[in-house]
Amino acid sequence: MDSSLKNKLLKLSRQVLENELNHSGHDLSFFNIPEFEEKRGMFVTLHKHGNLRGCIGRIEARKSIFKNVVELSKAAAFEDHRFKTLTKKELPQVKIEISLLSVPKTVEGLTTYEKIQKIRPQKDGVIISSEHKNATFLPQVWESVPIREDFISELCRKAGLTKDYWEYNDLDISVYQVECFEE
Numbered sequence: 001m002d003s004s005l006k007n008k009l010l011k012l013s014r015q016v017l018e019n020e021l022n023h024s025g026h027d028l029s030f031f032n033i034p035e036f037e038e039k040r041g042m043f044v045t046l047h048k049h050g051n052l053r054g055c056i057g058r059i060e061a062r063k064s065i066f067k068n069v070v071e072l073s074k075a076a077a078f079e080d081h082r083f084k085t086l087t088k089k090e091l092p093q094v095k096i097e098i099s100l101l102s103v104p105k106t107v108e109g110l111t112t113y114e115k116i117q118k119i120r121p122q123k124d125g126v127i128i129s130s131e132h133k134n135a136t137f138l139p140q141v142w143e144s145v146p147i148r149e150d151f152i153s154e155l156c157r158k159a160g161l162t163k164d165y166w167e168y169n170d171l172d173i174s175v176y177q178v179e180c181f182e183e
Contacts, residue, residue: 005036009069037064041059043057044075044076054076107173111170112170133160
């Protein structure tokens with residue numbers, strides 16, 4: 001996606017948040033252009049002073065880029081259970097990041113350890129699932145958890161499994177890549 005389209009998506013996200021916080025109804029149809037009708041998985045992440053302030057996404061490509069930006073921007077600001085809802089006062093301090101996802105691909109291997117060795121740090125977002133529990137980390141998380149085994153342990157914890165679950169049980173693992181851009 002070219003930089004002008006990326007900038008439009010970031011502006012759309014900010015306009016959605018401004019509309020919600022100011023109870024205004026600015027027309028968003030300007031942003032509803034043909035390139036944004038493609039169905040893609042996506043995450044919207046909010047950062048405040050360099051710290052995570054909200055992050056919500058969809059791995060599946062069921063909705064258009066436009067609809068995802070609208071819905072996920074609101075969700076990251078007002079529905080991420082890890083944070084209080086975003087306030088009007090905070091909005092100027094918030095930076096928006098959008099990650100467009102590729103279609104996830106299953107990682108094959110005889111053991112979980114073998115699968116983990118096929119993951120590419122810094123490049124792959126990872127989805128794990130087992131026992132009807134699942135979790136994902138975007139590739140950006142590699143910056144704070146750079147070792148594969150630690151990365152998978154933290155994903156297990158996020159999924160509600162024990163951190164060492166992967167050492168003794170089989171995990172289904174898929175990977176995806178992102179096109180990430182921010183304000």
